[in-house]
Amino acid sequence: MANVENKSTDSRREKALKIMVKDSDKLNSLIIMNGFSKTDFAKEIKISQPTATQITNGERNPSPRTAKRICEVLECEWTELFEIIKYPQISTPGS
Template identity: 35%
Template sequence: MMRSWLKNIRSSKGLTQLEVAEKVRIERSYYTMIENGDRKPSVEVAQRIAKVLDFEWTIFFENKCNETLLKI
């Protein structure tokens, strides 16, 4: 399931997937898989992504992500 909320946050910050990946210190392909919902990040990576994009990292681990929690 695509994490459209993550893409929306990233886009609202004016960042590309590559820019986020570089700031988080992961490969762009891995970040893309996370954003597309193909991979779940480790706690450490989730925390780094959340710090770069300024949101609560635990959203990655909720059973059903409520996109209304993350209004842009």
């Protein structure tokens, strides 16, 4: 009976996909090598300076659009800087 209960719980689980910085040191090095200060970089990718700092320090996950802009501005491949990770998430009834 326990297996049936676990399966019903598992059926309500969904995977939330998040983008994560692979290596914040590499990201920060690329920012410097491209001649940006953190403030100038934030302006260039059109986000606030505190948000840019959180992303570049690995404290915050970028949105897909922000990750794409970062790669465009730094002229690098998306997979060099980011990875997609899955977080288990239990859906609530009615969602």
